[in-house]
Amino acid sequence: MGDILSGLLALGDPKLLLLIVATTLAGTVIGVLPGLNATTGAALMLPFTLTMDPISATVVLATIYGSATFAGSITAILINTPGTSASATTCLDGYPLALRGEAGRALGVATIASTFGGLVSIVFLFVAAPLMARLAYDFGPPEYFALTLFGLSMLATIGGGSAVKNLIAGAFGVLLATIGVDLLTGVERYTFGTHALYDGIGFVPVMIGIFGIAELLRQSTQLGTERRLIAMRAVKLPSWADIRRIRTTVLRSTGIGTFIGVLPAEGATIASMISYNEARRWSPNRDNFGNGEIEGIAASEAANNSAIGGSLVPTLALGIPGSPTAAIILAGLLTQGLQPGPMLFAEQGEFLGVIFAALLVANLLFIAVGLGGAPIFARITTIPVRILWPLVFLFSIVGAYAIRQSQVDVIIALAFGVIGHLMIRHGFSVVSLAIGLVLGAMVEQRLGQSVAMFRGEWWMLFTRPIALTFFALTLLALFGAPTTHLIRKITRKEIAS
Amino acid sequence: MRARYSSFLPLIVCALIAGFAYGWSYTFKDVPPMLIRGFQPGAFPRLVAGIIIALSLIGLWQARHAGEDRPGALPREFHLSVLMLGLFGGLALIGDFLFALMIGCAGLAWCWGERRPLVLIGLGLVAPVAVVLFFDAAFQVRFPRGFLINLYYG
Numbered sequence: 001m002g003d004i005l006s007g008l009l010a011l012g013d014p015k016l017l018l019l020i021v022a023t024t025l026a027g028t029v030i031g032v033l034p035g036l037n038a039t040t041g042a043a044l045m046l047p048f049t050l051t052m053d054p055i056s057a058t059v060v061l062a063t064i065y066g067s068a069t070f071a072g073s074i075t076a077i078l079i080n081t082p083g084t085s086a087s088a089t090t091c092l093d094g095y096p097l098a099l100r101g102e103a104g105r106a107l108g109v110a111t112i113a114s115t116f117g118g119l120v121s122i123v124f125l126f127v128a129a130p131l132m133a134r135l136a137y138d139f140g141p142p143e144y145f146a147l148t149l150f151g152l153s154m155l156a157t158i159g160g161g162s163a164v165k166n167l168i169a170g171a172f173g174v175l176l177a178t179i180g181v182d183l184l185t186g187v188e189r190y191t192f193g194t195h196a197l198y199d200g201i202g203f204v205p206v207m208i209g210i211f212g213i214a215e216l217l218r219q220s221t222q223l224g225t226e227r228r229l230i231a232m233r234a235v236k237l238p239s240w241a242d243i244r245r246i247r248t249t250v251l252r253s254t255g256i257g258t259f260i261g262v263l264p265a266e267g268a269t270i271a272s273m274i275s276y277n278e279a280r281r282w283s284p285n286r287d288n289f290g291n292g293e294i295e296g297i298a299a300s301e302a303a304n305n306s307a308i309g310g311s312l313v314p315t316l317a318l319g320i321p322g323s324p325t326a327a328i329i330l331a332g333l334l335t336q337g338l339q340p341g342p343m344l345f346a347e348q349g350e351f352l353g354v355i356f357a358a359l360l361v362a363n364l365l366f367i368a369v370g371l372g373g374a375p376i377f378a379r380i381t382t383i384p385v386r387i388l389w390p391l392v393f394l395f396s397i398v399g400a401y402a403i404r405q406s407q408v409d410v411i412i413a414l415a416f417g418v419i420g421h422l423m424i425r426h427g428f429s430v431v432s433l434a435i436g437l438v439l440g441a442m443v444e445q446r447l448g449q450s451v452a453m454f455r456g457e458w459w460m461l462f463t464r465p466i467a468l469t470f471f472a473l474t475l476l477a478l479f480g481a482p483t484t485h486l487i488r489k490i491t492r493k494e495i496a497s
Numbered sequence: 498m499r500a501r502y503s504s505f506l507p508l509i510v511c512a513l514i515a516g517f518a519y520g521w522s523y524t525f526k527d528v529p530p531m532l533i534r535g536f537q538p539g540a541f542p543r544l545v546a547g548i549i550i551a552l553s554l555i556g557l558w559q560a561r562h563a564g565e566d567r568p569g570a571l572p573r574e575f576h577l578s579v580l581m582l583g584l585f586g587g588l589a590l591i592g593d594f595l596f597a598l599m600i601g602c603a604g605l606a607w608c609w610g611e612r613r614p615l616v617l618i619g620l621g622l623v624a625p626v627a628v629v630l631f632f633d634a635a636f637q638v639r640f641p642r643g644f645l646i647n648l649y650y651g
Contacts, residue, residue, distance in 0.1 A: 051636045164556040168511050171549045175518055178542045185528045187538040190521065213582070216605075220578040221571055223609055386609035390602040390620050397585070397598065398628050402638045407590060414586050418579065425568050426507040448535030 006350045008357045010055075019056055020358050023063040024365045030064065031071025032377045033388065037085060038068035038268075039431070040215055042328040043207040044392070046335075047399035050204075054336040055351055059358040061329045066118060066308050066359060069268055069325075070366045073110040073301050074374050078103060086268035086304035089276040093289065093296035100292055108238045109246060109294045110301045111370030117254045117302035118363040121309025124258050125316075126356055132317035133345040141449035142461050146470035148443045151264035151320040153477040155432040162427055163482075169428040173436020174443060176201055184448060196408035203331035205400040205412040206437055210430040212396040213417020216389050218424065223385065237371065238294070246298035249279045257303035261310020267323030268304035268311075275303030309359070316340050316352065319442065324431040327438050334438070503568070504560040508553045515549035518542060577608035593643025598625040 011017055030041035041064050049057035072087030077094035090110060097106040139147070155170040156163035179190045180200030191197040238246070253275035260271035279299030280289045289296050311322025312329070319340040321327035333340055338348070345352060369377070400413035420430045454460035462468055525539040581604045588597035603621025611617060632638040633649075640646050 048636075162556070162559070164552050164559060165507075168508075168549055168552045168556065171545055171552065172511070172514075175515070175542060175545045175549065178545070182538045184535075185532060185538050187526050187528060189525055189538060189542060190518070217575060217578055220575045220609065223572070223574055384611075386606050386611040387616060387620065389609070390605040391624060393605055394598060394602050394624055394628055397601070398632055398638075401594075401640070402632055402636060405639060407594070407641060410589060411586055414582050417582065422507075428507070444541045447541065451535035452533075 006353050008353070010350065010354045011357050011361060016056065016059065016354070016358070017361070020059060020063055020361050021365065023060050024067045024362050024369065027064040027067025028071040028074075028369050028373070028377055029380055031068035032075050032380050033383075036068075036215070036392070037072065038065045038325045039328060040211040041068045042325050042332075043204075043211040044395060044399060046204050046207060046328060046332055047402045049332055050335060050403060054333075054338055055354050057332055057336055058329065058351075058355055061332050062312070062355055062359055063362045065325045065329065066305070066362050067366065067369070069304055069308060070111075070114045070118070070301075070370070071377065072304075073114065073297075074107065074370075074377055077106045077110060077297070078374075086272050086307075087300065088269070089272045089300040090297055092276070092300075093291070093293045096290070097292035097294070097297070102292070105238065105242070106292075106294070106297055107370060107374050109242060109297050111367060111374075112238055112243070113246065113250050113253075113298040113302040114305040114370070115363055115366050116250055117257055117304075117306035118308060118366065119360065120254045121258045121261065121306035122356060122359045122363065123309075125309040125312055125359070128262075129313045129317045129352070130345050132313055133342040136318055136342045138466065140464075141446045141453055142464050142467040143470070145443065145446035145450050145461070146464075146467035146474070147318060147320060148439050148446060150470045150474045150477065151314075152436065152439055152443065153474040154264040155429070155435060156478060161429055165427050166429045166432045167478075169423060169430070169432035170436035173433040173438075174440035176206070176433075176437050177440025178444065184445075194408075196406055199404075201412060201437075202403060202409060203328075203335060203438060204403045205409040206416050207328055207331065207434060208396045208400045209413040209416025210420035210423075210433060212392060213413060214420030214424060214430060216393055216396075217417060217421040219385055219389050242294055246295055249283065249295045249298050250302045252278060252282070253299040253302040254306040257306030258310040260303070261307035261322050262313050264314055264320045264322060267325065268307040271307035271310075272300040272304040275299045305363075316344065316355075317342075321435055321438065324434065327431070327435045331438050505557060508556040508560065511556075512550050512553035515546040515553065519546035519550065522546065574609055578605060581605050581608055593645045594641050595625060595629055595645040596643065598629070 011020075026045075027038070027041060030036045030044075031038065036044075042061050045060060045064055049060050052060065069086050072085075073090045073094065076087040076090035077098050080091050080095040094106045094110065097103070152170055152174070153167075155166050177200070179197055181188055181191070181198050188198070256275045256278060257268070257271040260274060261267070276289075276296060276299045279295050280286050283289065283293070283295050285293055285295060307323065311326040314320045314322045315326040315330050317340070319330065321330045330340065338344060338351075396413065397410055401407065401410050403409060420433075423430050423433065450461055451458050462471065519542075522539040522542045525537075525542075527537050527539070581601060584604065585597050585601035588600055599621045602625055603617050606617060606620045611620075629640060629646075630649075633640065642650065
């Protein structure tokens with residue numbers, strides 16, 4: 001509690017407060033621009049944050065995450081184009097409501113639901129992250145290895161694509177992390193004699209490539225898309241009748257969103273989809289879903305914003321990213337020399353207090369941005385892509401170069417842009433690649449430490465109860481769904497015969 | 498058969514890359530047993546490459562019943578954009594970084610259909626110069642020397 005109070009006091013620093021306001025506005029702009037989302041935004045901001053102190057850097061990335069996710073709803077409602085994939089379900093009811101001339105009401109509901117979901121999940125973050133970190137005091141290398149493996153196994157369920165392809169992408173990320181000089185033995189691996197690869201492949205150029213440049217290439221395939229901005233006078237606060245109608249949905253969706261966020265690698269998009277489906281299932285107005293039902297908007301927005309706080313719990317407490325954007329925040333923390341985990345809470349209490357406090361302030365700012373600025377921000381979507389994306393290219397390239405001032409990093413960003421586009425085109429998840437890259441070094445290091453700890457008798461890994469639990473969860477994540485599918489298939493065949 | 502081919506090809510490419518990584522890992526030096534912390538430097542990459550090969554084979558097994566999932570043809574703008582990225586990369590390496598940025602920015606806008614001279618000048622001249630100056634002044638980023646950057650650094 002003292003850390004949170006000191007964090008709030010630290011916000012008295014006008015520079016930090018200004019940074020939060022500026023980042024909230026920047027995140028909102030990123031969120032409303034179709035094609036740019038919280039993950040891309042965080043990847044593009046990563047180079048800038050490396051010139052900052054760790055507190056400011058983390059505050060910037062976390063605020064971008066929150067504000068871009070929130071802002072995705074503005075374009076979802078006004079132009080039927082989700083600014084971020086997490087707002088895809090907001091389109092389903094937001095746009096029909098806007099077409100009926102109730103865009104202001106739809107945005108009001110989205111703002112209130114987002115802010116509520118965000119605030120509750122941050123309170124959850126306050127409480128759960130230190131507790132989870134305390135549990136992690138009992139973790140040794142075997143437990144961390146098992147946990148990281150579990151985090152990687154969750155990549156199978158990312159998005160709606162093939163589980164096998166997602167796992168291949170994640171494994172390639174882990175393989176990429178082995179490039180460079182092995183820190184334990186000093187042996188070069190996959191450097192091919194290139195000095196620039198001795199330190200390995202940096203997170204930042206790869207992230208910029210697979211999220212920024214790859215999206216640029218995807219945009220080049222969609223140049224003919226027309227967007228129609230719906231005219232709107234003002235955003236309205238929801239009436240008491242509206243609030244009574246959405247309150248149960250908001251509470252349920254906040255719970256779902258926070259829970260989904262905590263699961264490794266799952267993020268706001270899945271949270272909003274599950275919450276939307278649950279809201280439809282439980283609502284007395286279920287037939288109206290898809291035709292402008294405010295419960296649908298509330299479910300989607302409360303869930304996607306509450307997933308943010310949830311996803312930061314395992315990221316900060318255990319070093320396992322709870323979402324794609326959290327993976328970039330984790331990369332930022334690692335690049336700043338901070339190792340998430342119990343020691344971070346023990347030694348950097350104030351640092352975490354500032355992050356919590358900054359997220360609280362950012363969430364409160366959403367009300368001002370959502371209620372006052374939505375019509376202005378919506379106009380940003382009318383910037384032609386042929387002007388916007390060359391500028392994104394410019395910042396991506398200079399950002400990739402700036403980290404190590406290396407032209408090789410620029411080439412890596414370009415190469416991963418093309419690779420990322422090919423991956424997306426053929427159904428491989430770039431998010432899996434990113435998470436594999438971030439977790440790859442940890443997996444190897446912890447496996448190595450575990451094997452050394454057991455003097456080469458690696459099977460001793462299975463004698464530790466916590467590690468064994470995570471191994472079981474890993475098996476469940478990998479084989480649970482296919483096994484259930486197989487059992488159902490066999491049962492159906494038996495019934496039919 | 499063409500549809501099957503499009504399902505198989507990416508997985509075959511994955512398996513080949515992983516196979517190459519697996520084979521190349523045998524060129525890593527082994528360290529004396531007393532220096533080993535867990536396992537030899539080549540063991541972990543071999544394990545991961547092996548997993549990728551196994552997953553690719555599972556993917557190929559699954560894809561044998563796959564229907565047509567051939568992605569649609571890419572438009573001209575996409576190919577021009579990739580060419581522009583290649584041109585940028587080449588110019589940045591052998592020419593001048595700032596000049597490459599200018600060509601890259603204006604070239605992308607041109608490839609995507611922008612024809613207004615003022616906009617092209619803004620994107621191809623004003624924006625790159627402003628961004629390079631901003632990074633140099635605000636973040637002390639030193640850009641690689643070239644015929645245009647030298648005008649600034651002297």
